[in-house]
Amino acid sequence: MQNILASSWVIPFLPFLAFALIGLLLHRWPKISAAISILAISASLLYSVLVAVMVFAKGAGVFEIAVRWLNMPGLQVDMGLLVDPLTAVMLLVVTIVALLVQIYSIGYMHDDPGFASYFAYQSIFAGSMLGLVVSNNFGQIFVFWELVGLSSYLLIGFWFGRHSAREAAKKAFITNRVGDFGFLLGILFLQIIFGTLNFSELPGAVASYSNTAVLITVSLLLLLGPVGKSAQFPLHVWLPDAMEGPTPVSALIHAATMVAAGVYLIARAFFIFNTSPETMLVIAVLGGFTALFAASIALVQNDIKRILAYSTLSQLGYMVMAMGVGAMTAGMFHLMTHAFFKSLLFLGAGSVIHALANEQDIWKMGGLHKKMPITTWTFVIGALALSGIPPLSGFWSKDEILLGTFASGHMGLYILGSLVAFMTAFYMFRLIFVAFFGENQTAEHAHESPAVMTVPLIILAVLAVFAGFVGSPLMNYAFAHYITYPGAIHHTPSITIMLISSVLAVSGIFLAWAVYQKKWLDYEELKVKMGGLYKLLYNKYYIDEFYAWLIKHFIDGTARLMEWFDLKVVNGTVNGLAWLTGYLGLNLRYTEDGQVQTYAIYIYTGMVILIISALCAVFTALA
Amino acid sequence: MMSNLPILSLTLFIPILGAIVIMCLPANRHKAIKYVAAVSTLFSLLLSLWSMLNYDLTIGGMQFVERIPWIADLGVNYALGVDGISLPLLLLTNLIGFSAVYASWQTAARVKEFFALLLILITGVMGTFVTTDLFIFFLFYEVVVIPIYLLVIMFGSSKRVTKEYAGMKLTIYLLIGSAFLLVGLIALFIKAQGILGFPSMDIATLAQVDYPAGFQIFAYALMVFGFGTLLSMFPFHAWSPDGYAGAPTAVSMIHAGVLKKIGGYGLIRIGLFILPVGAKFIAPVIAVLAIGNVVYAAFICLSQKDLKYIVGYSSVSHMGYVLIGIAALNIISINGAVMMMFAHGVMAALFFAMIGNLYEKSHTRNVSDFGGLAHQMPRLAFGFMLAGLASLGLPGTVNFIGEFTIFVGAFGVYRVISIIAITGIILTAVYILRTLGDILFGPRLEKWDHLQDLKGPEMVPLVVLGSAILIGGILPFTVMDFINSGVGQLLSHIASIQMGGIF
DSSP states (O other): OHHHHHTTTHHHHHHHHHHHHHHHTGGGOHHHHHHHHHHHHHHHHHHHHHHHIIIIISOOOOEEEEEEEEEETTEEEEEEEEESHHHHHHHHHHHHHHHHHHHHHHHHTTTOTTHHHHHHHHHHHHHHHHHHHTOOBHHHHHHHHHHHHHHHHHHHTSSTTSHHHHHHHHHHHHHHHHHHHHHHHHHHHHHHHHSOOBTTTHHHHHHTOOOHHHHHHHHHHHHHHHHHHTTOTTSTTHHHHGGGSOHHHHHIIIIISGGGHHHHHHHHTHHHHTTOHHHHHHHHHHHHHHHHHHHHHHTTOOBHHHHHHHHHHHHHHHHHHHHHTTOHHHHHHHHHHHHHHHHHHHHHHHHHHHHTTSOOBGGGOOOHHHHOHHHHHHHHHHHHHHHTOTTSHHHHHHHHHHHHHHHTTOHHHHHHHHHHHHHHHHHHHHHHIIIIISOOOSOTTOOOOOHHHHHHHHHHHHHHHHGGGGGSGGGTTHHHHHSOOTTOOOOOOOHHHHHHHHHHHHHHHHHHIIIIISOOSOHHHHHHHTHHHHHHHHTGGGHHHHHHHHIIIIIHHHHHHHHHIIIIIIHHHHHHHHHHHHHHHHHHGGGOOOOHHHHHHHHHHHHHHHHHHHHHHHHHHHO | OGGGSOHHHHHHHHHHHHHHHHHHSOTTOHHHHHHHHHHHHHHHHHHHHHHHHHOOTTTOSSEEEEEEEEEGGGTEEEEEEEOTTHHHHHHHHHHHHHHHHHHTTTOOSSHHHHHHHHHHHHHHHHHHHHBOBHHHHHHHHHHTHHHHHHHHHHHOOOSSSOHHHHHHHHHHHHHHHHHHHHHHHHHHHHHHHHHHSSOOOBHHHHHHSOOOHHHHHHHHHHHHHHHHHHTTOTTSOTHHHHHHHHSOHHHHHHIIIIITHHHHHHIIIIIIHHOHHHHHHHHHHHHHHHHIIIIIHHHHHHTOOBHHHHHHHHHHHHHHHHHHHHHHOSHHHHHHHHHHHHHHHHHHHHHHHHHHHHHHHHSOOBGGGOOOHHHHOHHHHHHHHHHHHHHTTOTTSHHHHHHHHHHHHHHTTOHHHHHHHHTHHHHHHHHHHHHHHHHHSSSOOGGGTTOOOOOGGGHHHHHHHHHHHHHHHHSTHHHHHHHHHHHHHHHHHHHHHHTTSOO
């Protein structure tokens, strides 16, 4: 049994191997490349299932092994494996979604010239993400944290010939770097204070550490990492732009897995965050604010992927808020259910975009349910799950979060969360009624996607319906039994909260149906009436514009100032000295004119000066 | 069998031998000249790899020692030996030297002179790393000046500044630095002779002497000026961007990659080792100036338009990390500093090789002239990306190991300075990704459709330097175990001399 756990390093290793094989040897044969990549992730999935069986069914407890990677007096960084229930859940989520997305990509990317490198990038992503998940220390997690960032960069910019893809990839990397700057400082603090970065050694050390001011600083710095990676306000700007990547990439990386890494990190390092109530409050408020902020933007967007992207931001905010109110279990539960239904939604959107020759505007779709029945109905299931309609998976996890928020006494956040639930149902069904049921706007040739794309949709739809049961009263809260932390309180479920959230979700759907299907309300007129607000939301609160202004004036301005200083002052001084040397040489050479008389004058003057100084010295000595 | 051979002397003089052979060849035998250069640098590379594999880490210290008395009255010996600090730098020199020959494969004019000078330059740089004698060190240090000057003014390029200006600036900076250094070394020699009672140029012997604190500060300050200039320490960095821009590709590679590392190596091996009290006294000054390197130079990179200037200033910026590592004076930070020198060496050399290749084919280095090159030149784009990602310290590249180790070591000593310096990781990401995005990605430009991608000999720098970047990054212990052994012994020696009073 231990053998299986001890060799679970193959889970991240196999995709890395696939990446290396494709990159070095196989990239000339696209089909073989794809096969190798899918084979590797399938094997990882099988192995993850084995690990999960060990952890959940056989109660293997916590398993840890490591090899030393960097070793010197005072600094040890390991590459290790930490297998516990949290890891097992993440391994399952990542490998399942990654495998389905890769299979789906065979259909979606079938005629792309970069087919082989696409699968190479998919593999390096899978390897890095799995490496991140099994990390047993902060050093290792930072390494893989940056590597998933690299894969994200490569995949966002996959169609590098497009100007917008290039800019989006760059923006994603740099925005994440800002977050990682804080994350790195936090890690350095941990290393300096505790002398270890290990997840099993740190909790004891942190618990016996009493300087709260330092703990607040460290935990807030560490938080910057998740703020970047999970795209929380104010570093959220990269995620909507990341939709420039191929849609399956958005499903895997920018909805289900990588962006959830921030939430996972908070859960993994919960023992640090949990020590300072101030940090927890910051986390809760930040998450809640992002949830509301992003949902409000999603209300008015027209691009199907952007709506889903803002929805992802909003749901990530939900998870982060759950962490902040101490409902770590609920946050991780939502991470899991969200991974399934959000990747389902993105792949569904991809199916539509694929059928409509890259059309992404929902107003140019309409009436798709007749032509694409599988895509439409799986999409509806995903949207119902996201809206929190019982008994779909999203209902259970969202309910746990709202319950946790309510029970922790954050009334404001609870109301905010409920409001977001209503908005979520509304914007999702706005999308559905306009794109799938409205009047047909599309060309006639639109047709259902091939089986290689629809089968993953169906599997994900099944998961979106049933995955929530593991954390529901129906299965006696099995999820909460495993994913928890010392001192966690599990609140008794409240029928009232369940009812309120369900009613809100249904009324959101109803409102969308009334406005966009029945057209009882003229939304064009509403748009004009709410002109200012509409524009503000449509332009995403002008935050991108603000950052662009900031960079142009402060960063590039400083750069120009420094360049001027370097050219004029530093180089100016150097060239000035050179000129002075030359000038002196040029002029002093006239003192060497070769005439005996001149030299005689020099000698005579020298003698006079010497004699006078000698006399002066004698007189001062005497006096 | 091989243990009886003077491995280090062979490694050191095979390029000189190659240079002599080249000088004897007829000037029009271009192919033969290039092969001689390639073979002789390959030999040195293999020998330095061999000595790394056969270095006994369990013992540590100076190994493969050779010693022949030379000038007895001055205590000068022809003495060679390598330890954990010098071995990675010796390997670095040969990795870059070998790659530089291939990066210059297309040289067409004055081929004979070019490769002969290049080989002499490589030997000169190697000599400073393998000797244990101060006099020999200084001799080699001066030897590199001559080929550098000739190579720049003969084979350089004139863009923002003329190649004559660049060569002159490079040489004069180097000479002024070495003049200060010479004063410091002579003072050291005389002082040591006074205390020891006999003349010695042996670095280890000089390090046994207990110099008065005031003298240490004076002598270390001179060395900081000399070595600091070579390491492009702010504000003595002005030679670096102009020099690299004017120099031919191979010289940029060797100069940025390894020659300026002599500065950092000298500060550790000679400055810190012999004058620990002086080093401790002056360290805060170095740390503050290092901010000037890291942040100031990174900002300048943002406003540069010429690829070579971007990498030139970026090299100044990265040297700031090395300086902070040296200034923090603990084993972690100095390990990091040495690792960073290695890492920056392979990265900068790869960068300059790629720029040189592109310039040779397109005759421009302006960022704004390019766009979407990844369409026409995917391999070149890969090389640029690898160098760029290494430059911004991405994990998986050896540069991350250097930066992370320096940060850990320095963070406990200079909290504020470290935080300011770590902002460099953001700025670096900005200028690297902007530049690479602008030249490599975006719509295909038809005017560059005629450019050929890397092939044949052009692939050598990418493969050799790229492998070093990745192997060092994925398996950092392959390099770090050496460095840690060398730095550990150096510092424990200081601690034993100072009886724990300083460190």
